[in-house]
Amino acid sequence: MQLSYKRNNFPFQYPFSLAKGTKTHQDSLQVCLSFAALKGWGEATAITYHNVTVEDMIKVLEARKMMIERYTFIEPERFWHFLHHLIPAEKFLTSALDIAGWDLFGKMKRQPVYQLLGLNWENVPLTDYTLGIATPEAITARIKAHPFPVYKMKIGSAADLEAVRAARQLTDARIRLDINEAWTLEDARILLPELEALNIELIEQPLHREDISGMQALRALTSIPIIADEACQGEKDLEQVAALYDGINVKLSKCSGLTPAFSLVKAAKAKQLKVMLGCMSEGVVGCTAISHLLPLADYADIDGPLILEDNTFSGMQIKEGYITAPQGTGLGLQAIE
Known part of the structure; x- marks a missing residue:
């Protein structure tokens, strides 16, 4: 399994204000898990009040990339448990990788995830x-x-x-x-x-x-x-x-x-x-x-x-x-x- 990622900065149509602050763009990390010709995609965003940044997620991803790529992917639930123990403090990054795992698994099984x-x-x-x-x-x-x-x-x-x-x-x-x-x-x-x-x-x-x-x-x-x-x-x-x-x-x-x-x-x-x-x-x-x-x-x-x-x-x-x-x-x- 190969792991890659991409950083994005999506603009809001209007300034997005809530009680915790205002932002005009959303920083986002897209991850991709590849197996043969199949690709699974996931995403997590940077949220200030959760102390999550894309930079920090990328640092963790780079530090654990080899271990993730060596993992024998069989089905998503086991993959999530592996990630939960590998990067226990990283909920947002775990979520992005778990999403990508489900996307990849659905393509392997030729079914949509909800089914x-x-x-x-x-x-x-x-x-x-x-x-x-x-x-x-x-x-x-x-x-x-x-x-x-x-x-x-x-x-x-x-x-x-x-x-x-x-x-x-x-x-x-x-x-x-x-x-x-x-x-x-x-x-x-x-x-x-x-x-x-x-x-x-x-x-x-x-x-x-x-x-x-x-x-x-x-x-x-x-x-x-x-x-x-x-x-x-x-x-x-x-x-x-x-x-x-x-x-x-x-x-x-x-x-x-x-x-x-x-x-x-x-x-x-x-x-x-x-x-x-x-x-x-x-x-x-x-x-x-x-x-x-x-x-x-x-x-x-x-x-x-x-x-x-x-x-x-x-x-x-x-x-x-x-x-x-x-x-x-x-x-x-x-x-x-």
């Missing part, structure tokens, strides 16, 4: 289109430019409420909010009544992940479903999360790949938690990979290819929020030369 997982492409949720924090005027312009059945709005403080009002005045689409841990419990007490009136579909990670008492109190303040993101990094967090939230946001890089994500989704469902599939601003490769779990999901936030300019691959197809079944074998990717 290898025993799934049928039925009852898949619509993906949202994400609107970063912006003025009411900018939000209005972006909604007009991108009519969609579901929007996810990033907001931080009460100052962003005007933008939510503007969005609701303009569209009857479903609107969900992502707070990225920016609220205090007092913020929630003030804002939740108005958000109830604005018919918000769900709220993602309103308080800091460690504010357990705050989340216990918040649950009594609203009937809007609350989804855990930063508070759920993997299966080890499910017991606590199930007592505080209505669902979880599953992201491949956060939990270290398709292999653990598949297990996490099933474990969450067993605890009667709703499941959102999300992304870390990955491009076509990363978003196409997680889309293979869509038949298990209740919500989807897999819009990287819509908000980024990624011309490296064709893959997942989105029409009015609906993601069609991946075509071809493996992940269903085609490199754009």
Whole structure:
């Protein structure tokens, strides 16, 4: 097996602002596992608040490249366990390699990944289109430019409420909010009544992940479903999360790949938690990979290819929020030369 990689820097269509900061480009690492004429592709992005950079991932990759290439690849689950022990602190890089392993395995078996997982492409949720924090005027312009059945709005403080009002005045689409841990419990007490009136579909990670008492109190303040993101990094967090939230946001890089994500989704469902599939601003490769779990999901936030300019691959197809079944074998990717 041969391992290669490529660094990319994808521009956002609009400056992408959330409570943790603003970025105009997304740094990304694409990895490729080759066996004979077959190639499997994976991706992980650089995320500042997770202290992940492409430079650091490349350093680890170069240090472990020979061991990875010597590995006898049989099937992805074993490969993930090998990686988990080889680079235990590298969730994002492990995820990229695990994704590539599944793509390669699907091509070996001549099947799409979702079928290898025993799934049928039925009852898949619509993906949202994400609107970063912006003025009411900018939000209005972006909604007009991108009519969609579901929007996810990033907001931080009460100052962003005007933008939510503007969005609701303009569209009857479903609107969900992502707070990225920016609220205090007092913020929630003030804002939740108005958000109830604005018919918000769900709220993602309103308080800091460690504010357990705050989340216990918040649950009594609203009937809007609350989804855990930063508070759920993997299966080890499910017991606590199930007592505080209505669902979880599953992201491949956060939990270290398709292999653990598949297990996490099933474990969450067993605890009667709703499941959102999300992304870390990955491009076509990363978003196409997680889309293979869509038949298990209740919500989807897999819009990287819509908000980024990624011309490296064709893959997942989105029409009015609906993601069609991946075509071809493996992940269903085609490199754009």
